[in-house]
Amino acid sequence: MDITTIIGLLAGLAAMVGGFLWEGGSLSGLLQPNAALIVFGGTLAAVLVSFPASRLRSTAAGLRLAFGRRHDTSREQAEELISMAGTARRGGVLALEKRAEEHPDRFTREGLLLVVDGNDPAEVRQILELEMDARELKYEGYAKIFEAAGGYAPTMGIIGTVMGLIRVLSNLTDPSHLGASIAVAFTATLYGVASANLIFLPIASKIKSRCQSELNGMEMLLVGILSIQNGDHPHLVRKKLSSFLPGSTGQEDAGTNPVSPSPGERL
Structure with a gap:
C-alpha cells in the first residue's frame, strides 16, 4: 500500500472531524445514515x-493504481x-x-x-508511442x-440538504427542534463536499500522477531503445537517459550525474 495516500x-478526515469537535460539536451530529444513503447512494447511481x-x-x-x-x-x-x-556496439543488435x-x-x-528484427527506427518509435498513448488513455479512463x-457527490449533498429542509419546513409545530433539524439537513452537503475533495478527486489526481510517472519511464525506455538501435556510445546513451531520472536538471556538467558511469563503458 502507498503510505502517503x-x-x-x-x-x-482527522482535520475535518477534529475541527468540528474543537468547536464544541458532537460526533453523533456527523453520523447521519440517511444523509449518507442519499449522497453515496446517489453518487453511485449517477x-x-x-x-x-x-x-x-x-x-x-x-x-x-492509486493505493498500490x-x-x-x-x-x-x-x-x-x-x-x-x-x-x-560490440556484437550488433542481434x-x-x-x-x-x-x-x-x-x-x-x-x-x-522490434530493433532486433531490423525494423526502421521511425516504425519502432511509432509503435512504441502508440503503446504509450494506449497506456495513457487507459489510466485517464480510471481517473475519469x-x-x-x-x-456528482456535492450535488447529491445539496439534494439531500434540500430534502431535509423540505421535511423541516413541513413540520414547524415544534420550533424548539428547528435548529437541530436544520443542522441534520446540512450534514448531507458536508458529506458530498467532503467526499469529493477528500476522496474522489484526490484519488483521480493520484492516478494521473502515477500515469505521468509511468509515461516518463516509458519515454526514457523509448529513447534508450532507439539509441541502442542507432549504435550510440554508452556514454551518449547515459547523457540522454540522465534527464529522465528523479532529481535530474539535465545539466550533467554541474557536477552531479544522476547515473554514475560504470568502469566497463570504454569501448
Missing part, C-alpha cells in the same frame, strides 16, 4: 448511469539500457535477441525485439470515473 486520507459496465469494471484497477505501492526502478532500467548499448526475449518488462521486450464521482 493512506496518511493523506486519514489526515484529511456513476453507474454515466459509464458502461466495461469501464466500471476497471474501478478496482484504478484503486490499485510503486517502486522507482528508473535508475536500474537506465543502467540496463546503457549495458545493452555496450553489448550492441546480440541482444536472447536478452530481449526473456526481458520481464513488456514494453522493453517489444521495443528490443473518480472525477465524475467527485462532481
Whole structure:
C-alpha cells in the first residue's frame, strides 16, 4: 500500500472531524445514515448511469493504481539500457535477441525485439508511442470515473440538504427542534463536499500522477531503445537517459550525474 495516500486520507478526515469537535460539536451530529444513503447512494447511481459496465469494471484497477505501492526502478532500467548499448556496439543488435526475449518488462521486450528484427527506427518509435498513448488513455479512463464521482457527490449533498429542509419546513409545530433539524439537513452537503475533495478527486489526481510517472519511464525506455538501435556510445546513451531520472536538471556538467558511469563503458 502507498503510505502517503493512506496518511493523506486519514489526515484529511482527522482535520475535518477534529475541527468540528474543537468547536464544541458532537460526533453523533456527523453520523447521519440517511444523509449518507442519499449522497453515496446517489453518487453511485449517477456513476453507474454515466459509464458502461466495461469501464466500471476497471474501478478496482484504478484503486490499485492509486493505493498500490510503486517502486522507482528508473535508475536500474537506465543502467540496463546503457549495458545493452555496450553489448550492441560490440556484437550488433542481434546480440541482444536472447536478452530481449526473456526481458520481464513488456514494453522493453517489444521495443528490443522490434530493433532486433531490423525494423526502421521511425516504425519502432511509432509503435512504441502508440503503446504509450494506449497506456495513457487507459489510466485517464480510471481517473475519469473518480472525477465524475467527485462532481456528482456535492450535488447529491445539496439534494439531500434540500430534502431535509423540505421535511423541516413541513413540520414547524415544534420550533424548539428547528435548529437541530436544520443542522441534520446540512450534514448531507458536508458529506458530498467532503467526499469529493477528500476522496474522489484526490484519488483521480493520484492516478494521473502515477500515469505521468509511468509515461516518463516509458519515454526514457523509448529513447534508450532507439539509441541502442542507432549504435550510440554508452556514454551518449547515459547523457540522454540522465534527464529522465528523479532529481535530474539535465545539466550533467554541474557536477552531479544522476547515473554514475560504470568502469566497463570504454569501448
